[in-house]
Amino acid sequence: MRVLASAPAKIILFGEHSVVYGKPAIAAAIDLRTYVWAEFNENGAIKIEAKDIRVPGLTVSFSEDEIYFESDYGKAAEVLSYVRQAIELVRKEADANGKGITVSITSQIPVGAGLGSSAAVAVATIGAVSRLLGLELSNEEIGKLGHKVELLVQGASSGIDPTVSAIGGFIHYEKGNFEHLPFMELPIVVGYTGSSGSTKELVAMVRGTYEEMPEVIEPVLVAMGKIVEKARDVITSDLDEELRFAQLGRLMNINHGLLDALGVSTKKLSELVYAARVAGAIGAKITGAGGGGCMYALAPENQSEVATAITIAGGTPMITRISREGLRIEEVLP
Numbered sequence: 001m002r003v004l005a006s007a008p009a010k011i012i013l014f015g016e017h018s019v020v021y022g023k024p025a026i027a028a029a030i031d032l033r034t035y036v037w038a039e040f041n042e043n044g045a046i047k048i049e050a051k052d053i054r055v056p057g058l059t060v061s062f063s064e065d066e067i068y069f070e071s072d073y074g075k076a077a078e079v080l081s082y083v084r085q086a087i088e089l090v091r092k093e094a095d096a097n098g099k100g101i102t103v104s105i106t107s108q109i110p111v112g113a114g115l116g117s118s119a120a121v122a123v124a125t126i127g128a129v130s131r132l133l134g135l136e137l138s139n140e141e142i143g144k145l146g147h148k149v150e151l152l153v154q155g156a157s158s159g160i161d162p163t164v165s166a167i168g169g170f171i172h173y174e175k176g177n178f179e180h181l182p183f184m185e186l187p188i189v190v191g192y193t194g195s196s197g198s199t200k201e202l203v204a205m206v207r208g209t210y211e212e213m214p215e216v217i218e219p220v221l222v223a224m225g226k227i228v229e230k231a232r233d234v235i236t237s238d239l240d241e242e243l244r245f246a247q248l249g250r251l252m253n254i255n256h257g258l259l260d261a262l263g264v265s266t267k268k269l270s271e272l273v274y275a276a277r278v279a280g281a282i283g284a285k286i287t288g289a290g291g292g293g294c295m296y297a298l299a300p301e302n303q304s305e306v307a308t309a310i311t312i313a314g315g316t317p318m319i320t321r322i323s324r325e326g327l328r329i330e331e332v333l334p
């Protein structure tokens with residue numbers, strides 16, 4: 001039997017980082033996907049074929065009989081730890097420890113770019129392997145297992161990324177609970193800096209500053225939570241679209257300033273944010289953990305001008321759509 005599952009990337013519209021501290025956040029699934037095939041193998045091993053994961057900065061060390069592979073992301077085997085933990089977790093749930101499973105991954109989502117590649121690969125793997133092992137799990141339950149995977153690998157995770165990847169659409173998320181927000185077409189442009197950041201390291205960096213000076217950082221996190229509540233009121237209000245976008249744009253700009261204050265922006269991210277605003281975007285901010293990765297801009301009137309400005313500033317623009325669908329079982333072959 002072979003099973004193919006897919007799960008979407010996401011953008012965080014408002015509230016990344018503060019969501020790790022129990023504040024609310026708003027996220028949406030987008031139409032880039034990770035695809036995972038799962039099947040049994042005979043030798044009892046976990047085998048992972050990550051077809052298009054690029055491993056930048058590869059170093060190979062030869063020591064006696066051992067060979068170690070390291071990359072810019074750390075030890076090569078660690079790069080696959082989200083997938084490995086996802087398989088092990090599902091095997092345990094299904095009481096199938098020791099069962100040989102091969103997964104093969106292809107992905108449209110840039111890695112470490114703030115678009116939730118770790119959550120999508122974990123959710124799609126859990127989806128494919130749970131179906132293979134005959135476990136009946138809802139998408140919501142799979143999102144919760146995806147959160148466990150992120151906690152195991154990263155040490156800290158709010159769970160918003162695996163939740164939105166599993167269930168799709170727009171969500172308001174707070175402390176493990178989510179609520180779907182009304183679906184809307186958002187005229188956005190995502191700008192990719194081309195460099196990556198590790199969510200694990202960025203979350204740990206913010207934690208370090210928080211512990212060093214909680215009296216300074218706590219009010220920043222509280223303000224981020226207020227931005228999210230205001231954004232939710234705007235999204236669910238009956239204001240006309242122009243006013244709604246204008247208010248959301250202002251909230252994005254304030255949220256970006258606070259993320260910069262937490263130290264998760266980079267020169268390139270800020271350049272893309274300002275280039276988008278100068279080209280007429282009504283709001284622009286980092287999306288995801290930062291430290292490289294992506295920003296997004298709200299540009300109801302001029303998506304293509306904003307995309308061009310992002311290119312001129314050295315980024316790669318992506319005009320994406322919100323995905324209503326989360327995890328999907330694409331094929332089950334005998």
Ligand SMILES: Nc1ncnc2c1ncn2[C@@H]1O[C@H](COP(=O)(O)OP(=O)(O)OP(=O)(O)O)[C@@H](O)[C@H]1O
Pocket residue numbers: 034050052053073078079080081082083105106107110111112113114115116117118119121161197198199200287288289290293
């Ligand atoms: N196609 C893939 N195959 C295998 N592992 C992947 C794949 N895509 C992502 N990963 C795993 O996810 C890690 C990147 O996750 P990380 O959380 O740091 O960034 P992100 O999820 O892309 O961004 P963010 O968390 O800010 O949204 C990679 O180092 C790798 O371990």
Ligand SMILES: C[C@@](O)(CCO)CC(=O)[O-]
Pocket residue numbers: 012015016017018019020114116156157158159160161199203288289
């Ligand atoms: C930085 C962070 O808030 C969002 C990453 O997309 C981490 C998390 O919520 O787990």
Ligand SMILES: [Mg+2]
Pocket residue numbers: 116117118119161199
């Ligand atoms: Mg991630």
